[in-house]
Each structure stands twice: as structure tokens, then as C-alpha cells.
Amino acid sequence: MSAESQDSPVRQVRWIGRAAVVDVEGDIDLSRSTRFQQSLLEVMDRQPERIVVNLTDVGYMDSSGVASLVKLLSRARRQGVTLRLSGLRARVRSIFEITRLDSVFEICATEEEALA
């Protein structure tokens, strides 16, 4: 099943050269985080040089969603892939701050900044 399948929080993956921009939508909680993680790791399997996870259309994320991104980060580091997050709304950014993961992830205001 592809990353952009109907039940996945990943709406689409756009390729800009060897960079994969992953557009995510909706709330990410325990009901969707397993599929979210699976979709993210499928993108990694396509061997990008960089992944930008675009969270502009995510209104809420809990620690299970964050765990999916931590897993992706761990694999990205092992494989030498740059991972950046972009477009975090205040409510989503909060959980990264509370868990102090805002200093672990590269968080960019916009997709353009993440691709620069």
C-alpha cells in the first residue's frame, strides 16, 4: 500500500529533486499514528536525500504521533537523510516544546525554509 493511501494521515508525497515533501492532514492521535509511522517509513524506503514533513494541515498531534516522527528521525540519522518539519501550528508545536523535542528536530516556519 502506498504512503498516500486513503486512510493515511499522509495526503501526498511531492518530490522536488531528491527531496520528499510529505503533506500531512488531520489530527494525529493513537487512532492514526501507526498508519502515520508506516507511511513515513515508506517514504524513507524511497531513499530521499531530504524529507520535509509539512504539518500545516495538522490541527492536533499527541505523543503517539510524535513517536512516529522520532522513529523517522532515528532512521533518517542512520541513513544520513536530512529531516525537517515545517508549518507547525501552535497546538502542534506545544507538544514538541513540552517534551523538549523542539531542540532535537529541525523545525522550520515554512516549506520553502525547510527546502533551502
Added chain:
Amino acid sequence: MSRLVTDKPVKVSIFSTPQHLCAVRAVADALCRALGFDEQSTTHVVLSLDEALTNVIRHAYGGAEDQPIEVELAALGAPRGPGLRICIRDRGRSVDPSLIRSRDLEDVRPGGLGVHIMNECMDFVEYRSAPGGGTVLTLVKRLGPAEGDTAE
């Protein structure tokens, strides 16, 4: 103040399915706003409640999706100022409350963040073994300063 805020608690009964989490979050969000919580405090309450329920589903019920969870949300009034008390009752596997603690955040790995989030975001967090089995988790968030808070 909104008609949603009365001296009677809002009670929500759900099954232990992750699909029900969004409904409980919506109730908590609405109640926080009715009580006058700002955006950050509302986010903290909603996130803490979600993490608490996620822990119940995962740990107390081992992922079973047909078990009962009762959530009670009560507006707190005088004499200590407005606030919100949330009680979450499960009937699953009990855990020794003294063993529930947050993990080292320096260890960057997936999972295990829920207890840290609740402790960081709420003014009062207490686990109690419930009569007849299961656990009652009480969370309190105050609108004002929360020094030496209790569940009362």
C-alpha cells in the same frame, strides 16, 4: 460564563477505542473555553486528557477496544478560583501508582512521554487504585496560580 459551566460535572463514557479520543478531546476543549482558559492552557488540558486515555487503552487494557472508560469533567469554583478537574476511571489492570513516573527526556526515543506531559501541563496529577479494580486518575488545571494544589 457559558451555559456549559454548571455545578454538575460533564460525564462521558467511552469504549477503549482510539477512535473515541477525538470526541472526548472536543468536550474538554469546549469546557476549557467556556471556563475562560487561554489557548495554551486549553491545549495543555486537552493533550493531558488524551495522553491519559491513551495510557489507559495501551496499558490498563492492553489495546483491547471494547472496555469501559468513564471520564468526568467538573468545573471548580470558589474558594480557590476557577479551574477544571478531570477524573478518568478504568477497570483494567492496576498499576502500582508509585511506579508511574516520567522518563528521562535526554533519551530521545519513541514512546513513554505521556506521564511527563501530564506532569508538565497539569497542576495536580494523582493515581489511585479504585475500589473493585482499576484505577482513577485525577487531573486538575487551575486558571490562576496553582501552588500546593489538591484535587478538591
